[in-house]
Amino acid sequence: MAVMTGWEAVVKALKAEGIKFVYGLPSSPADLYDALYDEPEIEAVMVRHEAAGGFMAMAEALATGSPAVCFASEGPGVAHLAAPLLESLAACAPVIALSPGVDRRKDGKGAFQETDQVGLLKPVTKWAVSVTNPEKIPWVIHRAFSLATNGQPGPVYIEIPRNVGRAKVEIPDYVPAKRNLRSMGDPKLIAEAAELVAQAERPVIVAGGGARRSGAHEEVQTLAELLGAPIMTTPSGRGIVPEDHPLAFGQVGIYRNRLGIDTYESADLLITVGSRNEEFQTGSWTHKAEDAKLIQIDIETFELSRNWIPDVAVLGDAKLVLAALLEELEPQPQWAERKAANAAKKRELEQAVEAECLTDEVPIRSKRVVYEINQVFGRETIMVHENGSQDLWSYYSPYYKVLTKNGDIAPGEQTCMGMGVMGAVGVKLAKPNMNVVCVTGDGAFQMYNQDVPTAVQYKAPVTWVILNSFSLGWPKRGQTDLGGRYIATDFKVQPDFVLMAQAYKCYGERVERPEDLRGALTRALEANKQGQPAIIDVIVDETEVGPGFVAYETAKKVK
Secondary structure (H helix, E strand, O other): EEEEHHHHHHHHHHHHHHHOOEOOOOOOOOOOOHHHHHHHHHHEOOOOOOHHHHHHHHHHHHHHHHEEEEEEEEHHHHHOOOHHHHHHHHHOOEEEEEEEEEEEEHOOOOOOOOOHHHHHHHHHOOOEEEEHHHHHHHHHHHHHHHHHOOOOOOEEEEEEEHHHHEEEEEEEOOOOOOOOOOOOOOHHHHHHHHHHHHHHHEEEEEEOOHHHHHHHHHHHHHHHHOOOEEEEEEEOOOOOOOOOOOEEEEOOOOOOOHHHHHHHHHEEEEEEEEOOOOOOOOOOOOOOOOOOOOEEEEEHHHHHHOOOOOOOOEEOHHHHHHHHHHHHOOOOHHHHHHHHHHHHHHHEEEEEEEEHHHOOOOOOOOOOOOOOHHHHHHOOEEEOOOOOOOOHHHHHHOOOOOOOOOEEEOOOOOOOOOOHHHHHHHHHHHHOEEEEEEEEEHHHHHHHHHHHHHHHHHOOEEEEEEEOOOEOOHHHHHHHOOOOOOOOOOOOOOHHHHHHHHHOOOOEEEOOOHHHOOOOHHHHHHHHHOOOOOEEEEEOOOOOOOHHHHHHHHHHHHO
């Protein structure tokens, strides 16, 4: 027990939980930031927009697997956190969002910026709570970190009213939360799963974000190599294995390459690990063959049978369940033959894609851009994604290969525009020794380019590669399908991104010819190594989209 203010108790708790950054904008100086002033181990990262801080926290949490913290002032500041918390919930990112609230003695009187903040953020968090008295702060913070990191991870929101945060009273000592608690699967169900695996002729492993967050990298790879089975991932699961592995067949759903399309739809067994099997990951639940069996492994009961009904459902931690499953399996001769055959298919695809990506067509094809990024930035690189018609090419392996463990940060199913643009800054702060690249459309970049100076100010040298089609590519493509009824999708006035880069003290370059790509990217990487962020504006063809996108569009038209 010690006498302190409520906000001092918050800062003490954050330090005990190992928090290094708080992303946000100060409200009244008497709240959190005055308490942070005396804590040099936690850096207050001042953003230009509260949503940018939320996305930075989300991306940090996904990159590290540990909770991250953002802050907003009450009222409109908290409203700005709705989008990043919505995306954090979709991506299972353990984000702790803090804000003050109006003095509870003024409740209902129309106090300045009075808002039902808990009601506003409850639908987009695992838990939203208002602290009723300062003595309860250690319990609430402990509970928040526990909920954010255990079971299916997710964001939590804590409101601390002004009279609670500023009160100086005797407050109990803080005890850090127990994180990442694991649960074992039912041995009987694991044995049933092993029987299905042994009988399968064309099994496919689908690794989602839950597999990656449980640290099941070795188990996924070992299972694939034992069975000779392809590994496909959701965007959140990408990075579970290096994508130059001979059994890494790319992603599922709208993000599939042509080999992935054939492989997934011909599978007689899908083993999904830590995946919700959502709409985009399953092509509106049409991609699985009707007679294919399904084993679903997930730590969250809510996700089991949520979409496809599995033949075997195992509730438990992905790493533990897969380890137990491996113990049940005895190698069979045909598995080695299957492994060689699948590896040969992967080599054939890679050779074809390499030739395809070296196209010299103008306007530049986005597939060549992401291919060249791979060649220049190489390993020890984290790709941070947006999600649009052209930046989807950064999802398609082997056009772009994730070569580093966990070297990929993707939005959840909400795909909030701007998440990757600002998330890249949080990733770089959390992983300063990694190269960090964000591939973004011009629309998403313009949503949050005002926070590029945040990267400069806090020495987070990332590279933004803008795939510039002078339009909102995804909705414009839909307008093309409607007979060219184009409205409100073309940027007839657009900033000069090179001049913007210079104004923001970044390196900037515009690329209009494919032969200039590698040099521009090399100069961007060199600027990053010298501590300077970079903006590369690439003028691209807006019409070509990936094979998974085409297959998804075709399926929608048939329906």
